[in-house]
Amino acid sequence: MTVADRLSPVIVGCMRLLDWGLDARGLRDWIKAAVELGAHSFDHADIYGDYRVEAAFGEALALESALRDRLTIIGKCGIVLTSASRPDVAVKHYDLSRDHILRRVEGTLRDLRTDRLDLLLLHRPDPLLRPEEIAEAFARLKADGKVLAFGVSNFTPAQARYLSAALDEPLVANQVNISLENTGALFDGTLDTCRELGMVPMAWSPLGGGGIVGNDPRFADLRTALRRVGEAHGGRAPDQVALAWLMAHPAGIRPVVGTGRLDRLAGAMGAAGLRLSRQDWYTLLQAAAGREVP
Numbered sequence: 001m002t003v004a005d006r007l008s009p010v011i012v013g014c015m016r017l018l019d020w021g022l023d024a025r026g027l028r029d030w031i032k033a034a035v036e037l038g039a040h041s042f043d044h045a046d047i048y049g050d051y052r053v054e055a056a057f058g059e060a061l062a063l064e065s066a067l068r069d070r071l072t073i074i075g076k077c078g079i080v081l082t083s084a085s086r087p088d089v090a091v092k093h094y095d096l097s098r099d100h101i102l103r104r105v106e107g108t109l110r111d112l113r114t115d116r117l118d119l120l121l122l123h124r125p126d127p128l129l130r131p132e133e134i135a136e137a138f139a140r141l142k143a144d145g146k147v148l149a150f151g152v153s154n155f156t157p158a159q160a161r162y163l164s165a166a167l168d169e170p171l172v173a174n175q176v177n178i179s180l181e182n183t184g185a186l187f188d189g190t191l192d193t194c195r196e197l198g199m200v201p202m203a204w205s206p207l208g209g210g211g212i213v214g215n216d217p218r219f220a221d222l223r224t225a226l227r228r229v230g231e232a233h234g235g236r237a238p239d240q241v242a243l244a245w246l247m248a249h250p251a252g253i254r255p256v257v258g259t260g261r262l263d264r265l266a267g268a269m270g271a272a273g274l275r276l277s278r279q280d281w282y283t284l285l286q287a288a289a290g291r292e293v294p
Ligand SMILES: NC(=O)c1ccc[n+]([C@@H]2O[C@H](COP(=O)([O-])OP(=O)(O)OC[C@H]3O[C@@H](n4cnc5c(N)ncnc54)[C@H](OP(=O)(O)O)[C@@H]3O)[C@@H](O)[C@H]2O)c1
Pocket: 012, 013, 014, 015, 016, 043, 044, 123, 153, 154, 175, 176, 203, 204, 205, 206, 207, 208, 209, 210, 211, 213, 214, 239, 256, 257, 258, 259, 260, 261, 264
């Protein structure tokens, strides 16, 4: 089974993990409960929580060594932040050089207290990237067993196609911002390129960071539509409907959800079983856009 085949239908995003208010034991129990729900894929990046999330997750994993093998862990590198912990960084920038990729994966493995990442994504396209350096880094990481598969994030169709053609390793995923708040990827070739290259599209901020299901007045009409469609499907919650809308796309979108609440994660997993009709789907698209399709 490939790494892409092993991804759970909903991926747990760890960007906000430090806000969940859990100590190491609490987080270990949270991770185990997520796995029990079937959400066994966890999305990380070295920069999350000002470079502190990976270490917090690693501390929880270290409490139960058998847990690691039940997880699919996604890591990301390539963004460099200014931070009190990085006094040498004067300006936020991107770095997809070979040495940076290799160095950051070492840091991630150390902090997560694991010997391997299931999937490494290049977090953002770096205008200064040299594909041959990325190819070298990927080959080394693969040969050393430190990363099992590779992908990208926030890459345009042209960037993904260009890099893919220059690598020996296949790119198995592109993690992009897709939601009813931001439908651009449906129409700009991003999802088509995923299908063309065999990449799994992952949707980050699939609920618009909570905005589309919270109180943001910009999404009032969309929330009404989500509620109506949910009622027509036996009382499904608006967030479930919004995730089912993503999952209905034939490219096989995996939402990367950011909730710290297990009840909401259970609801998200339940979205996989919700089958929207074509008219439901377009009703939601229309409510999101504020107009009918041309
Ligand atoms: N590749 C990239 O460039 C990139 C960029 C951004 C994010 N990401 C990934 O995507 C993941 C998810 O991003 P995200 O956190 O913005 O995703 P999201 O799922 O769209 O938003 C999560 C936020 O929405 C809230 N929320 C969820 N359901 C809600 C509901 N029914 N009502 C009100 N609020 C609700 C959550 O609060 P509760 O915790 O209280 O439920 C949480 O604060 C991140 O963790 C990260 O892994 C990747």
